[in-house]
Amino acid sequence: MSRWGAAAAVAALVGALLTLGAPAEAAVPTTIPLKVTNNSGRGEPVYVYNLGTLLTTGQQGWADENGTFHAWPAGGNPPTPAPDASITGPAAGQSKTIRMPKFSGRIYFSYGQKLVFRLTTGGLVQPAVQNPTDPNRSILFNWSEYTLNDSGLWLNSTQVDMFSAPYAVGVQRADGSVGTTGHLKSGGYNGVFNTLRSQPGGWAGLIQTRSDGTVLRALSPGYGLETGALPASVLNDYINRVWQKYTTTTLTVTPFTDQPNTRYFGRVSGNVMNFTNSSGAVVTSFQKPDASSVFGCHKLLDAPNDLVRGPISRTLCAGFNRSTLLVNPNQPDTTTANFYRDAVTNHYARAIHAQMADGKAYAFAFDDVGNQESLVHDGNPQQAYLTLDPLS
Incomplete structure (x- = not known):
């Protein structure tokens, strides 16, 4: 069964952690409107899906266009077809408003064809287009991720798993102002693919194209490793240089912007980077990571939901992906x-950030370190927005 993208977990975690114990600015209603605008210029029909976990019960399911929740029925082994959860989206140049319930989930949209969802005994099978046999591989689609709870809305655009059909997200606040993020620069969609095509070392292999020549997406580099598009050694040179530097230099990590006195100090000994606190006690250690651990911010760079290892790992992950660990021993x-x-x-993250109108993106799981993520949030959301942009 395919997994939820890493950014979904990040969005849900942000929503939970930042609001834990904090009073809501105002009572968030059971559902809020989501205005979907189709500025893609494409003539195919658009299908929209609102899938996720109902926060009040923990049930997984989908919401119809009125925001009514429907639990998934039991699945099977082999997986069985899921109920048709599609909502007919707006035609080109049009808008349609649907309702969002208190979910932690995804808003999918697809062009021309409905997505194929199946159910196993463990729940919903998400599209996994890194798999050559996935039935959604030839469909042009994408998704946004959100958490709506009693403390507000967190809505983001994401490229953690793939870069595909462009869109932006937004939220209208109580004062009528609107915050948006996710728009590409003019020509930015093609610009990302052109950057990958021109980058030696296998990066062009991340791009998936349909049999009719339509460019569908670029897979994230983690999936590029899985599919063989990128060599396992793609980051070895940088990782080796980082490990060598911090054999004789101290890496200082200050993971919380509001706690400048909470610092951890990393030094490499052999294959291990040990972190100590201000008292000199070792608080956590990391084995020398590989490219998969770096791109996915997992495995050897696992980030548990705690107050020490997780925040240090997030900082390391961002430093490795952005290649800042050699230019600055103070992180993030x-x-x-x-x-x-x-x-x-x-280079995947580099290409995407370079083409975003505001520079913000979720190009890897902890791209929110330093507030570089494409996220809108409001504690009293009046309306959310999803705008489908041109593929140019």
């Missing part, structure tokens, strides 16, 4: 001019 480095400057870096 939030100076965007330092990002992606090394020849060995996450």
Whole structure:
């Protein structure tokens, strides 16, 4: 069964952690409107899906266009077809408003064809287009991720799993103002693919194209490793240089912007980077990571939901993906001019951020370190927005 994207977990975690114990600015209603606008210029029909976990009960299911929740029926082994959860989206140049319930989930949209969802005994099978046999592989689609709870809305655009059909998200606040993020620069969609095509080392292999020549998406580099598009050694040179530097230099991590005195100090000994606190006690250690651990911010860079290892790992992950660990021994480095400057870096993330109108994106799981993520949030949301942009 395919997993929820890493950014879904991040969005849900952000929603839970930032609001834990905090009073809501106002009572958030059971559902809020989501205005879907089709500015894609494409003539195919659009299908919209609102899938997720109902926060009040923990049940998984989908919401119809009125925001009414429907639990998934029991699945099977092999997986059985899921009920048709599609909502007919707006035609080109049109808008349609649906309702969002208190979910932690995804808003999918597809062009021309409905997505194929199946159910196993463990729940919903998400599209996994890194798999050549996935039935959704030839469909042009994408998704946004959100958490709506009693403390507000967190809604983001995401490229953690793939870069595909462009869109932006937004939220209207109680004062009538609207915050948006996720729009590409003019020509930015093609610009991302052109950057990957021109980058040696296998990065062009991340791009998936349909038999009719339509460019569908670029897979994230983690999936590029899985599919063999990128070599397992793609980050070895940078990782080796980082490990060598911090054999004789101390890496200082200050993971919380509101706690400048909470610092951890990393030094490498052999294959291990040990972190100590201000008292000199070792608080956590990391084995030398590989490219998969870096791109996915998992495995050897696992980030548990705690107050020590998780925050340090998030910081390391961001530093490795943005290649800032050699230019600054004080992390996180939030100076965007330092990002992606090394020849060995996450060129997928580099390409995406370079083409975003506001520079913000969720190009890897902890791209929110230093507030670089494409996220809108409001504690008293009046309306949410999903805008489908041109593929140009």
